[in-house]
Amino acid sequence: MARKRPDEAVVVSQVKNPELVHTRRRQIVDASVHLFIEKGFHKTPTRRIAEAVGFSIGSLYEYVSSKDDVLYLVCDAIHDEIETGIHRDIAGEKRGIDGLKAGIGIYIRVCDTMADHLQLIYQETASLSKKWRRHVLENEVRITNIFVERIEQAVEEGDLAPMKSSSVELLAHTIMVIGHMWAFRRWFLKGRYTLDGYIAFQTRFIMAATQEGGY
Amino acid sequence: MARKRPDEAVVVSQVKNPELVHTRRRQIVDASVHLFIEKGFHKTPTRRIAEAVGFSIGSLYEYVSSKDDVLYLVCDAIHDEIETGIHRDIAGEKRGIDGLKAGIGIYIRVCDTMADHLQLIYQETASLSKKWRRHVLENEVRITNIFVERIEQAVEEGDLAPMKSSSVELLAHTIMVIGHMWAFRRWFLKGRYTLDGYIAFQTRFIMAATQEGGY
DNA sequence: ATTATCTATAGATCTATAGATAATGC
DNA sequence: ATTATCTATAGATCTATAGATAATGC
Numbered sequence: 001m002a003r004k005r006p007d008e009a010v011v012v013s014q015v016k017n018p019e020l021v022h023t024r025r026r027q028i029v030d031a032s033v034h035l036f037i038e039k040g041f042h043k044t045p046t047r048r049i050a051e052a053v054g055f056s057i058g059s060l061y062e063y064v065s066s067k068d069d070v071l072y073l074v075c076d077a078i079h080d081e082i083e084t085g086i087h088r089d090i091a092g093e094k095r096g097i098d099g100l101k102a103g104i105g106i107y108i109r110v111c112d113t114m115a116d117h118l119q120l121i122y123q124e125t126a127s128l129s130k131k132w133r134r135h136v137l138e139n140e141v142r143i144t145n146i147f148v149e150r151i152e153q154a155v156e157e158g159d160l161a162p163m164k165s166s167s168v169e170l171l172a173h174t175i176m177v178i179g180h181m182w183a184f185r186r187w188f189l190k191g192r193y194t195l196d197g198y199i200a201f202q203t204r205f206i207m208a209a210t211q212e213g214g215y
Numbered sequence: 216m217a218r219k220r221p222d223e224a225v226v227v228s229q230v231k232n233p234e235l236v237h238t239r240r241r242q243i244v245d246a247s248v249h250l251f252i253e254k255g256f257h258k259t260p261t262r263r264i265a266e267a268v269g270f271s272i273g274s275l276y277e278y279v280s281s282k283d284d285v286l287y288l289v290c291d292a293i294h295d296e297i298e299t300g301i302h303r304d305i306a307g308e309k310r311g312i313d314g315l316k317a318g319i320g321i322y323i324r325v326c327d328t329m330a331d332h333l334q335l336i337y338q339e340t341a342s343l344s345k346k347w348r349r350h351v352l353e354n355e356v357r358i359t360n361i362f363v364e365r366i367e368q369a370v371e372e373g374d375l376a377p378m379k380s381s382s383v384e385l386l387a388h389t390i391m392v393i394g395h396m397w398a399f400r401r402w403f404l405k406g407r408y409t410l411d412g413y414i415a416f417q418t419r420f421i422m423a424a425t426q427e428g429g430y
Numbered sequence: 431a432t433t434a435t436c437t438a439t440a441g442a443t444c445t446a447t448a449g450a451t452a453a454t455g456c
Numbered sequence: 457a458t459t460a461t462c463t464a465t466a467g468a469t470c471t472a473t474a475g476a477t478a479a480t481g482c
Contacts (some may be wrong), residue, residue, distance in 0.1 A: 015434065034278035040341060042257035045470060062470065122399070123341050126255060126334070137402055159437050166407065169418055174402065178389065178397045184337070185388060187352055192381065201385055201430065209420045230460065260444060271462050276446060 011069050014062040024063050027053045029077045032070050038117045040122045041071055044104040071124060077119040079126035079139035086146060097159035097207075100150045104203045107147075107180045112195050122184055128134035140176075147172035151210075161213030171210065178202050218323040226284050229277045239278050242268045244292045247285050249307035252331045256286055256339045284385065286339060289345035293332040294354035306312060312374035312422075315365045319418045322362075323394045327410050330398035337399055355391075366425075376428030393417050 013021045031052035035044045046067050050060040064070050089106040093099045111118060125136055154160045156214050163171070182198055183191060189198065228236045246267035250259045261282050265275040279285050304321040308314045326333060340351055366383050367376045378386070397413055399405060404413065 017433080020434085042342075046472080047470075057471090058437075058473080059435050061435070065472095069472070089415050119341070123338055127257075141403065167416065170404075170408065170413075171420075172415075173400060174396070175419070176392065177392060177400065181389070181392045185392065189385075189387060192349065193385065198385075202384065202389075204430070205386075205389070205424045206426075209424035212419075212423035215416065215419070232459080235460085261446080262444075271444090273447080274461050275462075277460070280446095282445070 010064045010099060011073065012137050021063060022200070024053075026072055028060065028070060029073050033078070033117065033120070035125065036071075036074060037120050038134035040164055041127050046070075065084050067127050068132065071128055072135065074122055075125065075128070075132075076139065078114065078121060078161045079136065079143065082110055083139075083143050083146075085113070086143070087145050090146070097151050097154045100147075100159075101146065101153045101203055101207060102205060103150050104175060104179075105199045106203065107175070108182055109195070111179040111182050118183040119186075122180070136169050141152060142170075147166055147175050160210055161215075163213075164215045167215035171206075171215070174204060178206070218344055221425070226288060226324050227280045231379075236278060239268075240288060243275065243278060243285060244288050245287050247334065248293070248335070251286075251289060251339065252335050258335065261285075264349035279353070280316070283344050287350065288338055289325050289353065290340065290347075292352045293329065293336060294358065296326055296332070297329055298354075298358050298361075301358070309374035310368050312369045315362075315369045315374075316418055316422060318362065318365050318422060319390060319394075320346055320414045322390070322416065323397055323409070325416050326394040326397050330401060333398040334401075335346070344422055350361070358385075359387050362390050376430075378430045386421075386430070390421060391423070 011025075015024070016022050016197060022196060028049065032049050034043070035052060047057050049070065050057045056178075064073070086103075086107055089110075090103050093102045093106070121136070125133060126134060148168055149159070151163070152174070153170060155162055155168075193201075226240075230236050232237070239383075243264065247259070247264050250263060250267060261275060262272050264285065265272045268275070280290070301318075301322055304319050304324075308317045308321070333377060336351070343351060363383055366375070366378070366386060370377055370383075408416075
């Protein structure tokens with residue numbers, strides 16, 4: 001259920017051929033993700049990006065109008081990959097409480113695969129211009145809503161006690177953050193817990209809390 | 216129980232008078248915190264820091280040997296303030312489960328007060344040199360250990376079912392992150408939840424989960 | 431003719447230091 | 457004499473663009 005991505009309609013390009021714009025931007029994103037993860041956004045020169053993609057600095061600026069645009073394309077692509085990853089694995093899962101439980105596990109596994117990328121988003125969202133930051137935060141909300149829906153389903157099925165809709169949202173955001181935590185607190189968690197151990201603990205933790213009811 | 220801070224023994228200065236070094240560095244930190252929160256570390260010139268403190272760029276480099284040093288001093292001061300804030304309010308609290316519960320509330324209130332600062336740490340820890348980053352992460356662990364102790368106390372008092380020590384640690388880190396979440400997800404939470412509402416939800420959430428036992 | 435790409439560079443920074451000056455204490 | 461501070465600037469970037477060149481299609 002990954003939305004149609006309107007990015008390339010929004011980020012301005014000098015080049016007319018839309019397919020070329022699409023493939024070149026994908027090249028730019030692929031190269032930049034790795035450079036940004038390694039060195040950070042501010043310490044990666046635009047020249048270095050162009051070099052990694054394999055064309056000149058002049059050409060880079062035919063496909064974006066600023067370095068800020070590149071960062072936005074990167075963040076957007078990461079969110080898209082996360083969203084697609086979750087939807088792909090969650091599709092076959094059942095409804096109700098077991099579906100929610102499975103969803104959490106699937107989600108944390110995606111966070112594990114995308115750990116570097118998630119950490120990049122945490123670091124660099126603040127570097128984005130206000131305009132692009134809004135889009136990135138909207139992406140974040142859209143992904144969170146996957147859990148909002150799952151929780152509501154579990155309530156409908158009678159597996160969870162009814163909750164205020166504001167509590168459903170807060171619970172969904174908390175699940176999101178617990179997934180991210182596996183990425184941005186790796187420096188502590190890695191080596192002490194396995195991915196499976198972490199998933200077991202946190203799903204149990206979340207499930208025990210929600211089963212109480214009264215939120 | 217805020218430790219004696221050995222920073223100024225570690226960050227190199229050209230100036231001999233230790234008291235002068237101490238007060239000047241405090242000035243540098245106070246000015247930099249605000250500049251970094253507003254513009255970010257990379258977009259704040261060292262010149263601008265010196266200007267804000269009220270002395271020359273040359274003098275700035277008498278008290279630190281690089282811009283990286285300034286960022287470290289800032290991160291360290293923030294952690295110190297958070298730690299002191301928690302200890303100040305938590306001191307009078309009782310032991311056991313109620314002490315843990317109260318501790319979570321106190322901690323989230325500190326996170327609210329220090330929200331800008333916490334977000335800065337999340338953004339800029341990655342910009343630190345490896346050397347300083349290690350120190351900052353150690354600070355983070357030390358603060359987390361406040362909760363490790365509280366949880367262990369609650370277990371000793373018989374208020375919580377016994378837990379593996381690895382689970383105690385993971386629970387403490389999760390509590391830390393739930394506090395931080397109030398800061399770094401303000402863009403969503405602010406306006407939808409009050410601080411008190413957030414604290415009520417999350418303490419209840421955590422307490423319900425831990426009461427289950429079997430971790 | 432039009433589109434895509436490249437070269438060369440303007441123009442604006444920014445960090446860090448060297449060496450001069452001022453202030454303090456013997 | 458020693459310590460603290462300031463001025464001036466070296467030296468190294470970095471983003472973004474203007475204008476030239478190459479490739480493609482009519």
